Amino acid sequence: MKIELSDNVLTWQAKARDYADEYLQPHEVEAELNAGELPAEITKRNKDRAIQLGFSAIDVPEKYGGLQLSMEEQVAIWEQLGRVTNALSWCFSEPQSWMFDACSEKQIERYILPMMRGDLKDCYAITESGPGSDVAGLEATAVKDGDDYILNGEKWYVTSGNLADFFWFQARVPDEGDDALFFVDKGTDGIEITATPTFSHTYAAHHPTYDFKNVRVAAAQRVGAPGDGLSYTHSWFRHERLIGARSCGAAARLIEEAMAFAKERIVDGAPLSEKQAIQFMLADSVTELWASQLMTYEAARAIDRGEDVKALHSRCSMVKLYVSEMANRVADRAVQIFGGRGYMRENVAERFFRELRVDRIWEGTSEIQRLIIARSLIKRGLTGM
Ligand SMILES: Cc1cc2nc3c(=O)[nH]c(=O)nc-3n(C[C@H](O)[C@H](O)[C@H](O)COP(=O)(O)OP(=O)(O)OC[C@H]3O[C@@H](n4cnc5c(N)ncnc54)[C@H](O)[C@@H]3O)c2cc1C
Numbered sequence: 001m002k003i004e005l006s007d008n009v010l011t012w013q014a015k016a017r018d019y020a021d022e023y024l025q026p027h028e029v030e031a032e033l034n035a036g037e038l039p040a041e042i043t044k045r046n047k048d049r050a051i052q053l054g055f056s057a058i059d060v061p062e063k064y065g066g067l068q069l070s071m072e073e074q075v076a077i078w079e080q081l082g083r084v085t086n087a088l089s090w091c092f093s094e095p096q097s098w099m100f101d102a103c104s105e106k107q108i109e110r111y112i113l114p115m116m117r118g119d120l121k122d123c124y125a126i127t128e129s130g131p132g133s134d135v136a137g138l139e140a141t142a143v144k145d146g147d148d149y150i151l152n153g154e155k156w157y158v159t160s161g162n163l164a165d166f167f168w169f170q171a172r173v174p175d176e177g178d179d180a181l182f183f184v185d186k187g188t189d190g191i192e193i194t195a196t197p198t199f200s201h202t203y204a205a206h207h208p209t210y211d212f213k214n215v216r217v218a219a220a221q222r223v224g225a226p227g228d229g230l231s232y233t234h235s236w237f238r239h240e241r242l243i244g245a246r247s248c249g250a251a252a253r254l255i256e257e258a259m260a261f262a263k264e265r266i267v268d269g270a271p272l273s274e275k276q277a278i279q280f281m282l283a284d285s286v287t288e289l290w291a292s293q294l295m296t297y298e299a300a301r302a303i304d305r306g307e308d309v310k311a312l313h314s315r316c317s318m319v320k321l322y323v324s325e326m327a328n329r330v331a332d333r334a335v336q337i338f339g340g341r342g343y344m345r346e347n348v349a350e351r352f353f354r355e356l357r358v359d360r361i362w363e364g365t366s367e368i369q370r371l372i373i374a375r376s377l378i379k380r381g382l383t384g385m
Pocket of ligand 1: 126128129133156159207362363365
């Protein structure tokens with residue numbers, strides 16, 4: 001199975017693969033059995049190595065000391081990092097290119113560049129229990145008070161809230177009838193964790209619920225200008241949806257591991273891999289993986305070509321929808337091929353079976369992706385997507 005990739009892309013792919021194999025994968029079971037945690041020295045070593053390899057600078061403009069890689073190169077990296085369970089690849093922060101368009105020079109100095117250096121970590125406080133998927137209906141507010149804003153609202157599922165130094169906080173500005181994004185430092189008065197639920201996966205990054213009560217931030221903490229609304233959050237969504245490349249990496253690993261097992265496992269005096277029922281599961285998986293890789297890389301190349309952002313938005317949704325659902329099907333088949341062994345937490349298929357489920361929910365559920373795609377089709381037609 002081959003996808004035509006340039007030498008540059010192959011070089012980054014190999015670097016990320018070596019890193020995933022050498023630094024992350026050997027610690028998966030240890031993390032799984034320890035609530036997602038690794039010893040501090042291992043976490044530090046993994047983070048330092050990731051930063052040394054340049055992973056935290058891949059989407060940072062050269063002007064700011066970054067690598068400014070193409071989206072195709074970035075996808076190749078995240079695909080390889082996606083081979084690892086327990087979110088062990090989340091050991092470094094990831095400044096994204098839209099942040100350099102959105103933020104003032106002071107904000108870039110204070111928040112974004114320290115992320116690239118590994119000194120600060122961010123988390124996103126967007127989702128609320130009421131509006132849920134309807135991000136345009138957020139109820140949190142930001143009310144101007146002199147040179148400050150007063151923020152109020154409850155935010156759910158704030159991934160990495162326990163590890164982060166600051167929030168991206170999305171709120172409605174009632175005076176403007178529009179939304180805005182704010183930087184909020186973790187220790188600011190008025191922020192309280194009201195719940196730290198446990199989830200299906202075993203990650204060191206938790207997803208707490210936060211109550212923001214009369215949190216005062218300087219007006220300079222606002223990102224962008226009046227009228228920008230949700231546009232930066234949409235940029236974040238687009239980026240995250242395409243980085244669904246991780247799901248391709250997960251599926252590739254699952255296929256390889258399930259195939260290796262099927263070749264070794266003897267049933268009825270012959271390797272399991274000789275049974276047509278097993279071959280069909282592998283064949284369906286590899287076919288769907290190839291389709292996923294083709295669409296993911298093509299969408300990345302379209303971003304690199306600078307195509308129309310509206311068309312890109314729906315294409316990123318198609319990638320997110322198809323690839324996340326593909327990886328869930330592959331994980332289900334891999335568990336089946338492993339049999340009882342596939343139900344053990346020490347087995348990669350069992351871990352991915354739980355972990356990949358949320359890819360159909362977060363960053364916009366599959367249903368929301370379908371709505372975006374359908375609306376785009378109806379508005380712009382097939383040729384406009
Ligand atoms: C582990 C985890 C981590 C997360 N991390 C973050 C984070 O870091 N920051 C953040 O801001 N958010 C985060 N989220 C939130 C995530 O983005 C939301 O859970 C997701 O967008 C869905 O919203 P909801 O849970 O409120 O579901 P709901 O909106 O209540 O949806 C429930 C069901 O209804 C369907 N549905 C909703 N609206 C429609 C519609 N119009 N038409 C058809 N079907 C519809 C949905 O598809 C879903 O099946 C995280 C969630 C999880 C589970």
